[in-house]
Amino acid sequence: MSYRSLNENEVENYIKEKGFFGENEKLQVKEIGDGNLNLVFKVIGDSGKSYILKQALPYVKIVGSDWPLQLNRNRLEAEAMKRQGELAPGLVPEIYYIDNELALFIMEDLSTLEVMRKGTLQMKKYPNFSEHISTFLANTIFYTSDFYLNPLEKKEMVRRFINPDLCKITEDLIFTDPYYNSPRNKINPELISYLENKFWKRQYLWNEASKLKYIFMTKAESLLHGDLHTGSIFVSKNDTKVFDSEFSFFGPSAFDPGLLIGNLLINYVSWEGKEYSKEKVEDYREYLLITIGDIYKKFTDKFSKLWGEKTNDISFKDNNFLDHYFSEFFEDMIGYAAAAMIRRMHGLAHNIDVDEIEDLKERSKVQIIILELATQLMMNRERFKVIEDVISYVKSIIF
Structure with a gap:
């Protein structure tokens, strides 16, 4: 047929x-x-x-x-x-x-669960999410990496999961279009002045995004989900299911957790433009930051345990090598989180977290806060050494 x-x-x-x-x-x-x-x-x-x-x-x-x-x-x-x-x-x-x-x-069919983005828009909390998603990340990243796989098996998997069309979408929509006045961009008219007079003049920022793009294009570390955000995860208080893996390919292991953290930070800032009590906003923001911290710390704990027990190549079994791996991983993860935040403000595809703010002027204020925060995260990603550094910085900008 x-x-x-x-x-x-x-x-x-x-x-x-x-x-x-x-x-x-x-x-x-x-x-x-x-x-x-x-x-x-x-x-x-x-x-x-x-x-x-x-x-x-x-x-x-x-x-x-x-x-x-x-x-x-x-x-x-x-x-x-x-x-x-x-x-x-x-x-x-x-x-x-x-x-x-x-x-x-x-x-x-997972209709008994809800898409996580819908829940976060209602300030819902998911007590098992960080435990579940950190397991998903640790297992999928480790078991499809050179730490675990035979080199021939790994290269065959890389070949089988070559995904040129969807990778090209990512390369364009995340790492290219947002940094200039691309005809594909979908722009809030109240944001144009800021973009033209400030954001698009930051060639240094585009340079950093280009470095992350190059890593994305060339670093085939693990089989990625490729589009991991709160809209591609079903949740309940007890369950987590990751779906929509059509962007999967072998890429930099920091990409998936970076996208997820970036989307949680978008939600974190978005409450600035919504009419909720200060106490509710502060409480939910604290929950989001705790979740971000827990995801990363649980991921590194689980990945390290797998590395210690199941790494097959003797070349990679030294603790100094694992420290080196996590150092690069963390820097790239923060960069990808920032890139995810930027592309959702004025690229082709947005987040409802911000777009549900109906007043375009108020929406632009939130978008600018997110773009400024993301700029600082991307430009200074090598200065953040632990996830607590990132959380403290975000709190210093807005809480």
Whole structure:
């Protein structure tokens, strides 16, 4: 069967043909995707069973056919999620079926959980999140690295997960477009003056972003999620599930935790433009900073334990080498956190955390605070030695 994008009726017929439901069972099929790259359908049967079917589109929805994409990325996403699920059991949705010709897969429905971004917009707290996500990060980063894998196996995996189209999106939208007046940028009109008169004149900042871009393009350390933020994580008080791994590829290990921390910092600052009591804002900001600190400290503890017990190459078994690894990792992580914050303010794709501020002037004030904070984090990332340094600096800017 050659590729075609499916509609709701075709999804109903397809999923019955594959044996997920009885031939005569009545189904509810709804297209629920809100992203830019795929069609996502939720299918519910009379029996109560439900599944998610995700199909890749051959272009970026927000742009159209002028930005074509390879359909192979759907295979990459499904395989990445299966591998991540093996390495971090219980923290990734189950993949039940893959169809490479139609560029789709069928996976576990997680409707009983909520997307973390939605929860953070309501000041919800997740007591097990830092424990879960640090396990996901430590396991997926370590077990797909040269610390653990045989060199031949690692290089074969790097080849299999080459993801040029999605990497190009990252290279453009995170590391290039935000630093000049790109026609792809989506800009709050109240922010333009600041960008033209201040932000875009910082060639030194673009230079630092370019260094991070080069590392992103050339440092194939571990299999990454590639787009890890609060919109790609399902949560409840007891569960965490990481999904949307279509940007997966072998890249710098600091990238995923950097993106996540950057998105949490966006939420941290965004309360400046919203009408909540000072006490509630301070309490939630403290929770966010504690979460950031816990994620990093638990990650390094778990990664170090894996390194100590399961590193196979004798060249990497010295403690001084691990110190060197974490030193580079931490500096890059802060840089990627800053880059994530910048791209979400005036690049093509924004965060609702800030965009839900309806008054454009008030929104621009929050955007400027975030851009100034991110500038300082990126420019001074080598000066921060431990996560407490970053947390203290953020508090000194705004709390």
